[in-house]
Amino acid sequence: xxxxxxxxxxxxxxxxxxxxxxxxxxxxxxxxxxxxxxxxxxxxxxxxxxxxxxxxxxxxxxxxxxxxxxxxxxxxxxxxxxxxxxxxxxxxxxxxxxxxxxxxxxxxxxxxxxxxxxxxxxxxxxxxxxxxxxxxxxxxxxxxxxxxxxxxxxxxxxxxxxxxxxxxxxxxxxxxxxxxxxxxxxxxxxxxxxxxxxxxxxxxxxxxxxxxxxxxxxxxxxxxxxxxxxxxxxxxxxxxxxxxxxxxxxxxxxx
Amino acid sequence: xxxxxxxxxxxxxxxxxxxxxxxxxxxxxxxxxxxxxxxxxxxxxxxxxxxxxxxxxxxxxxxxxxxxxxxxxxxxxxxxxxxxxxxxxxxxxxxxxxxxxxxxxxxxxxxxxxxxxxxxxxxxxxxxxxxxxxxxxxxxxxxxxxxxxxxxxxxxxxxxxxxxxxxxxxxxxxxxxxxxxxxxxxxxxxxxxxxxxxxxxxxxxxxxxxxxxxxxxxxxxxxxxxxxxxxxxxxxxxxxxxxxxxxxxxxxxxxxxxxxxxxxxxxx
Numbered sequence: 001x002x003x004x005x006x007x008x009x010x011x012x013x014x015x016x017x018x019x020x021x022x023x024x025x026x027x028x029x030x031x032x033x034x035x036x037x038x039x040x041x042x043x044x045x046x047x048x049x050x051x052x053x054x055x056x057x058x059x060x061x062x063x064x065x066x067x068x069x070x071x072x073x074x075x076x077x078x079x080x081x082x083x084x085x086x087x088x089x090x091x092x093x094x095x096x097x098x099x100x101x102x103x104x105x106x107x108x109x110x111x112x113x114x115x116x117x118x119x120x121x122x123x124x125x126x127x128x129x130x131x132x133x134x135x136x137x138x139x140x141x142x143x144x145x146x147x148x149x150x151x152x153x154x155x156x157x158x159x160x161x162x163x164x165x166x167x168x169x170x171x172x173x174x175x176x177x178x179x180x181x182x183x184x185x186x187x188x189x190x191x192x193x194x195x196x197x198x199x200x201x202x203x204x205x206x207x208x209x210x211x212x213x214x215x216x217x218x219x220x221x222x223x224x225x226x227x228x229x230x231x232x233x234x235x236x237x238x239x240x241x242x243x244x245x246x247x248x249x250x251x252x253x254x255x
Numbered sequence: 256x257x258x259x260x261x262x263x264x265x266x267x268x269x270x271x272x273x274x275x276x277x278x279x280x281x282x283x284x285x286x287x288x289x290x291x292x293x294x295x296x297x298x299x300x301x302x303x304x305x306x307x308x309x310x311x312x313x314x315x316x317x318x319x320x321x322x323x324x325x326x327x328x329x330x331x332x333x334x335x336x337x338x339x340x341x342x343x344x345x346x347x348x349x350x351x352x353x354x355x356x357x358x359x360x361x362x363x364x365x366x367x368x369x370x371x372x373x374x375x376x377x378x379x380x381x382x383x384x385x386x387x388x389x390x391x392x393x394x395x396x397x398x399x400x401x402x403x404x405x406x407x408x409x410x411x412x413x414x415x416x417x418x419x420x421x422x423x424x425x426x427x428x429x430x431x432x433x434x435x436x437x438x439x440x441x442x443x444x445x446x447x448x449x450x451x452x453x454x455x456x457x458x459x460x461x462x463x464x465x466x467x468x469x470x471x472x473x474x475x476x477x478x479x480x481x482x483x484x485x486x487x488x489x490x491x492x493x494x495x496x497x498x499x500x501x502x503x504x505x506x507x508x509x510x511x512x513x514x515x516x517x518x519x520x521x522x523x
Contacts, residue, residue, distance in 0.1 A: 054426055077430075084428030094423035098441040107437050111428030119436045160423075167427055 005029040005065075006171055006203045007053065012062030014048050022048050024227040026062070030171075035194050036205045037214035037235075040224035041247050046207040049224070050173045053205075054086045055079060067170060084111035087164030087202070089193070091176035093156040095163075097149040101140065104148050104159050105131040108166025127166070134162045138192060154185035158192065165196055172197060174206040178213065186210070190217045211243065306486065313494055314487035324466065324473030325495055331393040331465070331472050332458040332503075338394070339401020339458075340451050346402060347409030354413065354421075354439065367410070370403030375461045379470040390471030397458050397465065404457070408450045409443070416442040448514045452507035459503040463496050 007030040014023040022045040030036060038046050051057035053064055055071055064071040071082055087108070095104050109127045110118055117123070135141055138158040143151070148159060157177060164172055174193065178186035190206075194217055197204045208214050214221055215235040223231030223238070223246035231242045244250050285291075315321070349355055349363035373381075379396035386392055416439060424438035466474020473492060480488045 056422055056426060080428040080430060082428070083426060086426070086428075088423070088426040090419065090423060092419060094419040096420045096424065096437060096441050097417075098444070099437070103437070107424055107429070108427050110424065110433040110437055111430070113433070115430060115432035115436060118433050163423075163427070 006032040007205075008063075008065040009049075009053070010063040010065065012049070012052060012064065013060050014045070014052055014057065015060045021060075022227050023052065023059075026227075026229055028222065028229065028232070030203055030205060033197075033201055033203050034219045035197060035217055036203070036220045036222060037218035038205065038207045038222045038224060039209070039211055039214050039246065042209075044224045045227045046224055047175050050088075050175050050205065050207055053171075053173060054083050054088060056088075080111060084167055085170045087167045087169035087172045089157070089160050089164050089172070089174035089177045091179050093153070093160045093180075095148040095151075095156055095159055098147060100145050100147055101135070101151070101159055102128075102131060102144040105134065105162050105166050108163045111167070131162070131166060134165060137196070138162050153181050154189065157181065157185075157189050161189070161193060161196065165200065165202075169202055172202045172204045174204065176207050176209065179209055186213060187216075211238075309484075309486040310490035312487065313490035314485070315491045317488060318491075320476050321473070321492055321495055324476045324492070325499060327390055328462040328466070328472035328474075329459070329499070331390050331397060331470075332455065332462040335394045335397030335401055335462070336451070336455040336458045339398045339454065340405060342398070343402045343405040343409060347406045348413065348435070348439075350406060350410035351413035352410075353416075353418065354435075363406075364410075367403055367406040370399050371407065375400040376465060376468060379465040380468045383469045388469040388471075393462060393465040393470035393472055396470055397461055400461065401454050401458060405447075405450050405454055409447060412443045412446045412450075413439060445515050448511060452510050456500075456503050456507050459500060463499070 009028045012026040015021045040046055048057055052059040059072055074082055106123050140158055178189050218235050221235050221238055225246050230245050346363050349359050352360050375396050378399050382392035382395045421438040424434045462472045464474050466472040467478045477492050
């Protein structure tokens with residue numbers, strides 16, 4: 001693994017209710033490139049971990065170092081500027097339903113455009129050109145003026161990914177990006193993320209349920225159980241024994 | 256709880272039953288108190304028939320007064336709606352508890368509650384006393400009413416939006432105003448147009464009434480005609496008001512069609 005980390009998480013803990021930690025003392029480093037999958041049972045804190053990185057959830061203690069800043073200590077403008085460098089893809093796409101595909105893509109530039117100009121849709125031409133190019137890349141050429149709520153799940157997630165890439169992120173977070181999609185579309189979405197990450201040198205951290213999909217796409221797998229990291233290594237080294245530790249029990253493994 | 260009790264599919268709600276009984280009892284009591292009897296109603300009907308007979312045929316001979324009153328009513332309604340909508344936008348936003356901290360929502364909700372506490376006619380009386388007779392008082396009174404109505408509904412609409420969409424816009428590092436214009440407003444725009452056109456409609460009706468207390472519009476002439484028993488002129492004015500309200504309704508439908516056309520096509 002590369003020493004110059006894109007992201008360092010130090011002793012991160014989160015309690016939604018006092019005395020009931022969801023994340024317990026997590027420390028992880030992420031290289032400036034690569035595809036990391038975080039796996040683990042529901043309710044084990046995967047989503048909380050991802051959201052603590054860009055502070056959609058407030059960590060209880062610990063540090064998150066990104067581009068020379070501890071994100072946990074930032075607030076106001078400094079926090080927003082840090083967030084611009086972190087793209088995020090959501091399980092339920094979280095597109096603004098009543099805006100068009102183009103408007104949703106340009107949402108990725110909202111951290112750079114003044115409110116009045118954004119409201120009047122006066123985005124820099126370079127952003128608009130880039131958005132059209134990205135629509136071609138994600139396979140949605142010609143969809144620019146359709147409203148987001150007219151798209152299928154797979155199409156929506158393509159818009160979600162394009163929106164995140166529009167931010168020119170130095171890190172891409174994805175929270176269960178394929179859990180609402182069918183198996184074929186899931187594979188297409190994962191390939192799209194991996195290819196864009198490789199082409200644009202963006203390290204990617206993805207939460208997921210599907211162990212096989214994680215094995216197929218990730219360079220590194222982090223297994224979580226009850227708020228702790230219980231496995232961290234290459235997908236090839238992930239054994240049934242590891243999976244038992246992560247998910248508990250063994251009856252589900254081989255039917 | 257024992258096993259038998261746990262298997263009752265639709266447990267009776269004794270509080271609700273008691274409430275219904277209480278309501279029924281109060282209605283009977285209130286009717287008896289107000290001498291609400293059939294005999295009285297029949298006497299009233301007789302009076303009503305004579306009153307209606309005197310209303311026809313409607314008398315349009317004093318049409319200048321009628322037109323002047325109507326145009327003033329329209330002016331009051333349109334200006335009050337425009338002002339009220341403009342002011343209630345930020346107030347409604349400030350009152351939304353899912354976006355704003357308590358120290359912002361509390362004063363905003365107080366202001367909305369204050370605007371809603373009095374009927375427009377009572378507010379109009381206050382303004383007539385404060386700034387004098389005429390249309391300005393009517394505009395002020397209906398603006399207050401509009402702020403109360405739209406502000407409250409707008410705040411409630413914002414409180415029902417999907418926060419997932421807002422979360423996604425926040426995650427891009429967008430400043431607060433961009434989160435509002437891209438994450439919040441698109442979700443409530445359609446409903447806001449609905450509230451605004453309904454308020455215009457309601458202001459048109461109210462603007463024909465505030466004149467009764469001297470706050471401008473056709474209401475003053477209507478009240479004077481009533482007092483002089485010019486029932487045929489009253490009838491002419493009532494017919495004109497009905498036409499005005501229908502026209503307003505048509506306009507509101509057109510406005511909704513223009514603004515919401517795109518969403519309707521795509522929702523099918």
